[in-house]
Amino acid sequence: MEPGKVAFLIELVPVIALLGVIGVVGWVITTWLRVKNGYPLDGAWGQAVYPKGPDEEMIERIRLLSGENAQLRAELGSIKDRLATVERIVTDASYRLDREIEGLRGPAN
Template sequence: MDKLGIINAIGPILAIIGVAGIAGWVVTTWMRIKNGYPLDGAWGQAVYPKTGDEAMERIKLLSQENAQLRAELGSLKDRLAVVERIVTDEGHRLSHEIEALRRPAN
């Protein structure tokens, strides 16, 4: 087999690998931009996003939201504990307590 035959056999495979590598790089870069990750320059320095007032404001808002969600989670845990206590309580004791509340106080 001559050199031209080898190039004709291997050339399309190398072209497909090259195009797949470039497409993967483009998709990876697009996903990093979309999700707010910094891009790396030629020497590894961060290109985007730059830290500034907008980034600090975003961090502050996310911290506030995190605190609100933690408070809500705490209240939900308390409510769940009450529900678990009611569900796991013995049935006869609960019915006695309900009947005691229905009777008029003397």
């Protein structure tokens, strides 16, 4: 090897080592923050190492949200039925005819 290339590689080694140390320190800090805040740790393929099981509060919250979801779905179904009725009335030919007759009578005084 040429002496210039060797000198360049020798100067490059501390930079590579510094980047490696920064990466490891960042990984350690990230892992520490996840543990501190209660997030489960991930394994090599993304699976949880220590998965948090559902606690009583979480189960109660899911039950309440499921009940609210069912209630909102029922209300939405009722609103859809009412809207279909209004659409049927508005597009009905007799309603249109009544509107035309009222329009021919002129404005009310």
